[in-house]
Amino acid sequence: MPRAGLDTAAIVTAAAELADEIGFSELTMARLAERLGVRAPSLYKHIAGQDDLHRRIAALAFDEAAVAIGAAIQGRSGRDALAAAADALRTLVLTRPGCYAATLGLTPTGPDDPILLASMRGIGPFEAVLRGYDIPPQDMTHALRAVRSVFHGFASLQASGGFQLSTDIGESFDYLIDLIDRGLRAIAGTAPADPHR
Amino acid sequence: MPRAGLDTAAIVTAAAELADEIGFSELTMARLAERLGVRAPSLYKHIAGQDDLHRRIAALAFDEAAVAIGAAIQGRSGRDALAAAADALRTLVLTRPGCYAATLGLTPTGPDDPILLASMRGIGPFEAVLRGYDIPPQDMTHALRAVRSVFHGFASLQASGGFQLSTDIGESFDYLIDLIDRGLRAIAGTAPADPHR
DNA sequence: GCTTTTGGCTAACGCAATTAGCCACCGGGT
DNA sequence: ACCCGGTGGCTAATTGCGTTAGCCAAAAGC
Incomplete structure (x- = not known):
């Protein structure tokens, strides 16, 4: 039996693609092995287990997001x-639903979890966007969290088919961007260093 | 062996509580049965399967949310x-993390899915909140989706421990509310009937 | 060319969901 | 009071997944 020549990166890449195709929750060791022309136990020579695989997919997703949004x-x-930025993120979520799903519901194992670092990298571009508004430094974290919440919320609701009404989703997205843009301007202009917070 | 006197509602209630205690992903038929003093196969006399159970928990969660936010x-x-409204939702997510997790990642089976109706009921109170801003009727759907995205996003990021930085989460939450409030006022005031959207 | 490491494999275990099929309990009718 | 049918439990068995143990050949290094 000739060797398949796998390595960790190839497995993670294949897993990410497979997750996009069949859905993250349908991603299974056996199916992934089959896709790679290998038996399931062989995967354990390159990854520690399912949890490890999921985290690696998530890290890949964060990195892709950082690149796409940065560009x-x-x-x-x-x-x-x-x-x-918002549009890039939304496109990514729609294009790679499996990868996006992998990033949800992760609990970092510790302060040096690679996932954590990757998610930081993913946030970077948003920080750059916010620098275009006059956010006082002590509010930057709040603003960052807000923007992240907003786009994560929209993307995940859309990804899970949460919007039932027939109104066009693209229009709602434009509306949301308008809302945040105006909110950021208003809050930056009128409350530069609100002491009661 | 005397009968346990279970019914669907009792099972769903117990499952929801158990999910809150041990985490939604740890909720298993065997564990649930044990909690109810019964063997796992007996549950199938009252619920169709795991998927059915999850959907029922989610429906319960939506209804609770509607009541709490409405109040x-x-x-x-x-x-x-x-x-x-936002605070009520956030409290609920923190109090009943298992139930909240049950509402994520659901794909409605069809247009008459009970889940769908329950989620509609859950949105109701937010519609009431938005009536306090001068949202033009044709923008109501967009505004509703925006508000839903925002709070869902924040809640789900918080629930999954997505905020790493040590800055106080409550403060970020206040900031987010401020942001949305100002955004809604700005967008309602200046673009009452924007024709290009 | 031999040895060592590495990357596949088969076999086997434990656990979760689910189904089949049994049998005792409980309520209603005679 | 009795019986009798449906209901709600049970045990046993099946399937499929993740994972571990342990074997063996292929590549890599001396």
Whole structure:
């Protein structure tokens, strides 16, 4: 029996693609092994187990997101940058639903979890976007969390088919961007260093 | 062997509590049966299977959310109502993490899925909150989706421990409410009937 | 060319969900 | 009071998944 020549990266890449095709919850060791032309136990020579695999897929997803969003905001700022970043993220969620699902429901194992570092990298571009608004430094974390919540929420609701009404989702997305853009301007302009928070 | 006197509602209630205690992903038929003083196959006399159980827990969660948020916004409007609704939702997510997790990642089986109806009921109170802002009717759906995205996003990130930085989460939450409140006012005031959308 | 490491394999275990099929309990009718 | 049918438990068995143990050949290094 000739060797398949697998390595960790190849397995993770294949797993991510498979998850996108059949859905993250349908991703199974046996199916992944079959896709790779190998038996299930062989996978354990390269990954520690299912949990490890999931985390690696998630890390891959975060990195892809960072790259895509980073590229999208090149040369833009303010509302343009916000819209471009959001759109890049949304496209990614729709294109790679399995990878996106892998990033949900993760509990970091510790402060040095690679997942954590990857998610930090994924946030980076949003920080750049926010720099285009006049956010006081002590509010930056809050603003970052807010923006992250907003886009994560929209993307995950869309991904799970949470929007039932027939109204166009793209329009709702534009509306949401408008809402956040205006909110950021208003909050930056009128409450630069609100002491009661 | 005397009968345990179970019924569907009792099982779902117990499952929801158990999910809150040990985590939704740890909820298993065997564990649930043990909690109820019964063997696992007996559960199938009352529920169709695991998927059915999950959907019923989710429906329960949506209904609880609708009640809690509805109660929270009684007699309030505008920013107050927004904050109260958001806080009620957030409290619920923290109090009943298992139930909340059950509502994620559901794909409605069809247009008459009970889950769908329950989630509609869960949205109701937010519609009431939005009535306190001057949202033009044709934008109501968009605004509703936006608000839902925002709070769902924040809650789910918090529930999954997605906020690593040590900054206080409650403060971030206040900031988010401020952001949305100002955004809604701005968008309602300046673009009452934007034709290009 | 021999040895060592490495990356496949088969076999086997434990656990979860589910189904089949049995049998005792409980309520209603005679 | 009795019987009798449906209901709600049970045990046993099946399937499929993740994972571990232990074997053996292929590649890699001396």
